[in-house]
Amino acid sequence: MSDEEKKNAKKQIPLRLSASLYAELMRWAEDDFRSVNGQIEYLLTECVKYRKKHGNGGKDGENGE
Numbered sequence: 001m002s003d004e005e006k007k008n009a010k011k012q013i014p015l016r017l018s019a020s021l022y023a024e025l026m027r028w029a030e031d032d033f034r035s036v037n038g039q040i041e042y043l044l045t046e047c048v049k050y051r052k053k054h055g056n057g058g059k060d061g062e063n064g065e
Helices: 003-008 019-031 036-054
Strands: none
Touching: 019 036
8 A cells, every 4th residue: 555545545433422412413514515524524634624724633622732
């Protein structure tokens, strides 16, 4: 496997969501013509981009510390 293939490889993770959150994500995904999995990946990608752009680094007390 090349370095590029390793970079683009997908990692599978278990994820537990409440039924109500899943339902909201499902409706949102349908609105955006995505699968629920695709919607979650899109939202996480956007959050990471936002965090990098704003230089937050999680050091503003959001994690309750």
